[in-house]
Amino acid sequence: MKEQKKKRHIEGMDALRGFAILGVVLYHVMPGRFPGGFLGVNMFLVLSGYLIYKTSVWDLEHGKYAAGRFYKKRCIRIYPPLLIMIIAVWGILAVSMPEVAKGKDGEVLSVVGGYNNFWQIRQNASYFARMSQQSPYTHLWAIAIEMQFYLMWPLLFWLLRKLKKHTSMTVARTAVLVLVILGGLRMSIIYRPTEDVSRLYYGTDTRIYALFLGMFIAMIQKDVISFVQRRLPLWFINSLTAAGLVVMTGAYFIAEGQMPYIYQGGMFADGILCALILLLISAGSTGEWLDKSPFALVGRISYELYLWMYPIIFLFGYYKKNFGPESWCVQMILMVFAASAMHGLMVFFQYKKKQDPKGDGVVIGYTSTGFSVACIVLAVCVITAHQLPGDAVKDTAVKAQAMSQQQHRRIADEGKASKEKAPAAGETEKIKKAPLEKTDQDDNAGIRGQSITAIGDSVLLGASGEVKKKLPDCLIDAKVSRQVIQAKDIVKDLKSKGKLGDTVVLALGTNGTFSDATGKELIRAIGKDRQIYWVTASGSICSGRKSLITRSDPWQSNTKMCRLLTGHLLQKDTRSGLYPMEYI
Structure with missing residues (x-):
């Protein structure tokens, strides 16, 4: 043998x-x-x-x-092992984050x-x-x-x-x-x-x-x-x-x-x-x-x-503690512990099963022990995540997740008509409280006579109705799950059709990180003769040693998108042809 x-x-x-x-x-x-x-x-x-x-x-x-x-x-x-993981995770979601557990069936x-x-x-x-x-x-x-x-x-x-x-x-x-x-x-x-x-x-x-x-x-x-x-x-x-x-x-x-x-x-x-x-x-x-x-x-x-x-x-990630060396080490230690424990249990109970092929106690023992280990690991994850330090910038990425999930659900319900719909009541209330309503006519005068193109993902798609109210002639090209890497070809297509505006707003980045090379290629595709605004939850565009990072709070995406499109211009970086934006 x-x-x-x-x-x-x-x-x-x-x-x-x-x-x-x-x-x-x-x-x-x-x-x-x-x-x-x-x-x-x-x-x-x-x-x-x-x-x-x-x-x-x-x-x-x-x-x-x-x-x-x-x-x-x-x-x-x-x-x-698959069923034990699924049930244990579903259970911890139901207890600690019920809003995430809904609709998982x-x-x-x-x-x-x-x-x-x-x-x-x-x-x-x-x-x-x-x-x-x-x-x-x-x-x-x-x-x-x-x-x-x-x-x-x-x-x-x-x-x-x-x-x-x-x-x-x-x-x-x-x-x-x-x-x-x-x-x-x-x-x-x-x-x-x-x-x-x-x-x-x-x-x-x-x-x-x-x-x-x-x-x-x-x-x-x-x-x-x-x-x-x-x-x-x-x-x-x-x-x-x-x-x-x-x-x-x-x-x-x-x-x-x-x-x-x-x-x-x-x-x-x-x-x-x-x-x-x-x-x-x-x-x-x-x-x-x-x-x-x-x-x-x-x-x-x-x-x-x-x-x-x-x-x-x-x-x-849910508790905003998935960044930094300390978090990475803790996560990998927990992964190895969980995997080793579950593998060891499988090997042990397979051995016991060979000794007693008809014994139902072996199956019950594996299931109960495996499920107990899984729950302990997940509980330790939740407790440890609460103890690790976090910061405001990392909060933005997690808020982006929640915001984008809301946008996806709303867009799925409304279909294509969502582009023209007004924001929900709660969002309208936020917009009323935001500085957008206080913008005077001089803010809008700065962009009169300019053609504007906005390229974005589901966040822009959800804000498109409000943007259209403020800027009816703005060309909006937004799509669910759009990535930064896709924007270069969209820009080239709009350029070839003569539809790329003098001012280009890139509302991208909430669907993932992107490399410096990808960002620079997109900027070059747009060209130095256009004003560029980038609003994103994460990502950086580097030119030489200078790193230009743009972020916004996705919870107020509709308001901030409108502010960007209504003339809050920022100083041009003439050396690199990039247009940095402050953290707004």
């Missing part, structure tokens, strides 16, 4: 999982420092496709493969049913909108894609066996390679620069290529290893493996999830890199070293770590 397990063990696999999950965790905890960490999901999908094929072939050769047995093993691995059902990625696409829930539409279950879209793949796997495996039997292994490999290429091209074909990329990021049709790629690597692995080992020295194979890992890790620091190159072949190229690393590890001796590294330890708890990372991040 031990010899069989040793043969089934694939050296370096746990470490690759560790590399992948660390990228994903660091991206969510510190997106500004690890903007490309989301690429870790690519490695997970490649490894899943690879392992499913390898284990299914092994089971078939040993007379253990059956569709029912396959489904049972997958359900036992996926659902117990549809989302929870989509997670359990394995179609959460489709649910998020339907809800227009941008993966990269870090300050709006957040949910502690946002990250579970990837598990949904894997569940969908597992659901169709027995049929796909049967078709591959039939194809191999009636033709050859080469034909079967070619068929899978065609699926890989078609899946990789699918993302590039349907990519639109002016549209939110979450449809591409969440879509099963645009991400399944990575699973097929893992299958293809498993199918050609034996022949490729034999070929490589005959022609290349071991040191060179190991050097290539190390170089691949460095490039993969480096991408965590430099890639950006909304840059066009990611969806025009970049994601596909990263998947190929992951596949090549997997092949090289199998051909060389790097896997043996990686199995002894800390990455392997992290990889062994990667599933549980993936489940628990985002609920913990969400709780700290």
Whole structure:
């Protein structure tokens, strides 16, 4: 039995999982420092496709493969820790933040049913909108894609066996390679620069290529290893493996999830890199070293770590305590503790189940103990978040989340007509109390004769009715979940049509952070001959050593948007062509 397990063990696999999950965790905890960490999901999908094929072939050769047995093993691995996390998180939300817990039943059902990625696409829930539409279950879209793949796997495996039997292994490999290429091209074909990329990021049709790629690597692995080992020295194979890992890790620091190159072949190229690393590890001796590294330890708890990372991040974010080294360290410690505890419990109770296959007490013991541990971890999160220091600027980001959630709900109810509707009674009262009503005619005189274009997201969309009252001729281009990266193409399109005004207001940034390069490209696209105003909840635009940061309080977005558009001009920075705004 031990010899069989040793043969089934694939050296370096746990470490690759560790590399992948660390990228994903660091991206969510510190997106500004690890903007490309989301690429870790690519490695997970490649490894899943690879392992499913390898284990299914092994089971078939040993007379253990059956569709029912396959489904049972997958359900036992996926659902117990998943359900414990979902129920525990839902419970803590109901107790400590009931307004967030409301309306989660549809989302929870989509997670359990394995179609959460489709649910998020339907809800227009941008993966990269870090300050709006957040949910502690946002990250579970990837598990949904894997569940969908597992659901169709027995049929796909049967078709591959039939194809191999009636033709050859080469034909079967070619068929899978065609699926890989078609899946990789699918993302590039349907990519639109002016549209939110979450449809591409969440879509099963645009991400399944990575699973097929893992299958293809498993199918050609034996022949490729034999070929490589005959022609290349071991040191060179190991050097290539190390170089691949460095490039993969480096991408965590430099890639950006909304840059066009990611969806025009970049994601596909990263998947190929992951596949090549997997092949090289199998051909060389790097896997043996990686199995002894800390990455392997992290990889062994990667599933549980993936489940628990985002609920913990969400709780700290809700209490405005998810910024700074102290908070980051506390969050990651809690993640590791929760993942280790849940993984340890699973291993222990699986061992007990083998000793007593018919014992119902094992299942009850795992469920009760796991749920207790989960509740303790979440309670510690809430208590710790209250104790950590916070500041006013960080409050703005969290208020932006709440404001944007309100805007999304209102826009969904009102549809397109919301652009022309007057603000709600509560908002009208705020506007009456704001300095906007005290603005004299001289404020408006400063912008008479100028053409104004406002480009924004759901915050501007919600304020558009009030803006139109004040400036009927202002051209407003606003859309839910719009990202800063999309504004450059919108500006170019408006320029080509002669519709870009002399004054441009950018009401963007509440849906996530953006890089200096992205901000500068947008400013250059608008041009130095136009006056530019930027109102945002987060983000910076840098020129040389000078950092120009603009923020506003989204709770009073309607009022502040009107103030911007009615002539509160600020001093021009003639050196950089940027127009800084004070914190208003």
